[in-house]
Amino acid sequence: MYTQPDIDTFIKRYVTKREESLLAEDFVKYNTELQRRINGKSVLVIGGAGSIGSHYIKAILRFNIRKLIVVDINENGLTELVRDLRSSAGYNIPGEFITYPVNFGDSVFEKIFRHHGPFEIVANFAAHKHVRSEKDIFSIEAMIENNVLRARKLLDLLLESPPEHFFCVSTDKAANPVNIMGASKKLMEELIMAYSDNLPIKTARFANVAFSNGSLPLGFLERMRKKQPWSCPIGIRRFFVSPQESGELCLMASIMGESGDIFFPKLDEEKDMIPFDQIAVDLLYYMGLEPDICRTEAEAVNKAILLNSDSKSWPVYLFGSDTSGEKAYEEFYTENELLDKASFINLGVVKNSKKRPVAEIDEIFSRLRGLFAKRDIQKAELVEILKAYLPNFEHIEKGKGLDSKM
Helix, strand or coil: CHHHHHHHHHHHHHCCCCCCCCCHHHHHHHHHHHHHHHHCCCEEECCCCCCHHHHHHHHHCCCCCEEEEEEEEEEHHHHHHHHHHCCCCCCCCCCCCEEECCCCCCCHHHCCCCCCCHCCCEEECCCCCCCHHHCCHHHHHHHHHHHHHHHHHHHHHCCCCCCCCEECCCCHHHCCCCHHHHHHHHHHHHHHHHCCCCCCCEEEEEEEEECCCCCCCHHHHHHHCCCCCCEEECCCEEEEHHHHHHHHHHHHHHHHHCCEEEEECCCHHHHEEHHHHHHHHHHHHHHEEEEEEEECCCHHHHHHHCCCCCCCCCEEEECCCCCCCCCCCCCCCCCCCCCCCCCCCCCCEEEEEECCHHHHHHHHHHHHHHHHHHCCCHHHHHHHHHHHHHCCCCCCCCCCHHHCCC
16 A cells, blocks of 8 residues: 655655755864764763664764763663664774663662763763653653753762763753743753853754654654554644754764753754644655545544555544644744854854752752652642743643643
8 A cells, every 4th residue: 555655765855855964064064073072982872762862873973982881761772773773884883882771860870870981971862852741740740850850860970970071952842931841851951051060061952853753753654554544733833853963963062062052953944844734745645645634533533444555545634733832833042042153054052041050950959849749739830830940931731632632
């Protein structure tokens, strides 16, 4: 009925509309300095089995590092990472390359860190990254724990043996956040900036990674593999980078940035921002199919049951977004942030990120832990705490989450 599409080619032609990586020119410009700062170094990557973390690893393995330690809770993902790297040409895999299926908040991680360290380069990609994680107070507590509280523990551990470069991934949703995930990443930014005088800290806000793990576009392929209908919001426009670009962007930020820098891609709102429903339609045509637009989830499911090898169309349920925390547009910086758009060809840098005193961070953490220690918590209580410390946080609450959708 259909063949697996060449996703890399589709991304270049229909999503990013770039045949060459967005970072290609910057890698040429800074090649000599990158070689000097990366070659021969010991590297620790946390969350390295995910889409961005794995492509960060692929980007850094174009250089000649001495040691690579990768930590991730996804044991199967680590297995695939090793198989992928060792089955590919062009990667300079060091003699000491070890993956550990470990949570970076666990005590065994501290043992791994002290045994294999010191590390010159540390990159943390462990994060709850989906707005859908805002289901209820339990999922929200887990998200805050992962995105903020464990990050503090990691920073204190790094102070024992400060690396030459430390990177912790953020999100475009941290700029004027409207959901708790974005607010948690903004709080993470302010947490790491509080340490930026003692650790060489860099981060990046960037676009959606096309066809990344858990993304809606990748879900299209999974639904098709299982002969299920597609479901897609109408008119939700987003910036996109390719998986390769996501890893390269984070590598450039982690190595070439100054402590306290927040990197973002230079993308044009008119040219580079596209709606999810356009990706869905373009992908179907790319695969030789036509969209069969459905008015309800039930209609889409029933039509999928009737699909056979001769079908020339695919059922797609298109709907208006009505769930909590969905931002109508994307932005990488706020009007009060000082920008450097000259140092890099296709990257911008926020230079005046807020640096709270560590004592103020302690106060925020104390209030969060005090809230989570209560037996009964309401989401609104957490939103009020976050609003008190993040004045740009305007939570969009609609009483419905993404798990209520197909």
